[in-house]
Amino acid sequence: MTYSILSHDSKQQLEQERSRLMHERETIIESVTAEINRLIQHIDALLGSEGMAEGNGTVDAAVPTVDAAVPAKGTRKGKAKSAASGAVSSAKLQESAPSDLDEVTAPDDGQQKRKRRKSKSFDAEDLKSEFKGLTAIDAMIQVMKKAGDQTFSTDEMIEQVYGEFDEAEMPRARKSVAGVLARGARFNTFDKVEEKPARYKLSDSVASA
Numbered sequence: 001m002t003y004s005i006l007s008h009d010s011k012q013q014l015e016q017e018r019s020r021l022m023h024e025r026e027t028i029i030e031s032v033t034a035e036i037n038r039l040i041q042h043i044d045a046l047l048g049s050e051g052m053a054e055g056n057g058t059v060d061a062a063v064p065t066v067d068a069a070v071p072a073k074g075t076r077k078g079k080a081k082s083a084a085s086g087a088v089s090s091a092k093l094q095e096s097a098p099s100d101l102d103e104v105t106a107p108d109d110g111q112q113k114r115k116r117r118k119s120k121s122f123d124a125e126d127l128k129s130e131f132k133g134l135t136a137i138d139a140m141i142q143v144m145k146k147a148g149d150q151t152f153s154t155d156e157m158i159e160q161v162y163g164e165f166d167e168a169e170m171p172r173a174r175k176s177v178a179g180v181l182a183r184g185a186r187f188n189t190f191d192k193v194e195e196k197p198a199r200y201k202l203s204d205s206v207a208s209a
Contacts, residue, residue, distance in 0.1 A: 019195070020182050023195075024178075024179075031174070031175050034168075034170070038168045122166070122173045124176045127139050127161055127162060131161065136161065136176075136177070137184055139161045140161060140180065140184070141189065141202065144200075144202035145207065149201060150201065152199060153198065154198065157200075158173050158177050161177070178198070189203060191203045191204075
């Protein structure tokens with residue numbers, strides 16, 4: 001009954017606000033889910049590393065040598081031969097196993113350098129160099145002006161405005177950029193033209209300014 005007496009403008013504003021809240025709810029759920037998955041993967045990786053370390057510590061005992069399987073008949077010669085064979089087997093296993101030290105001291109190649117560059121955290125103010133001195137929303141306006149009538153999703157806008165950062169930081173980036181786009185739509189800077197995924201373009205009033 002209350003809804004039926006609202007003016008047309010009030011209804012429209014309430015519908016827009018409801019749409020915004022639903023979108024932000026989905027964004028928050030995606031962000032929390034991604035963070036939980038990242039923590040689980042990190043824990044799995046730690047558990048996997050521990051398992052490998054334990055395996056390497058007991059590998060000599062788990063792999064019997066030929067001489068260990070054959071009785072030495074109580075002779076010193078047999079015992080010496082068994083010990084020597086065990087030492088050779090252990091040395092071969094250590095040579096074939098990857099060394100953590102080798103990984104650390106190995107010379108960097110291009111792929112490792114790129115990986116280090118991508119390992120930084122997401123910073124909402126750390127825009128590409130071409131947008132130096134601009135705010136995030138000003139950079140997005142600039143991108144949309146150059147694109148004409150092209151529309152942009154949240155991920156596409158992240159790619160346009162920000163440089164490289166750790167993939168695990170993507171939920172934070174999506175939340176930040178989605179918030180800027182949603183606020184811009186509320187103030188008629190952007191027009192929201194699609195849902196799920198949301199897509200935006202520059203409003204006609206800003207494009208013609």
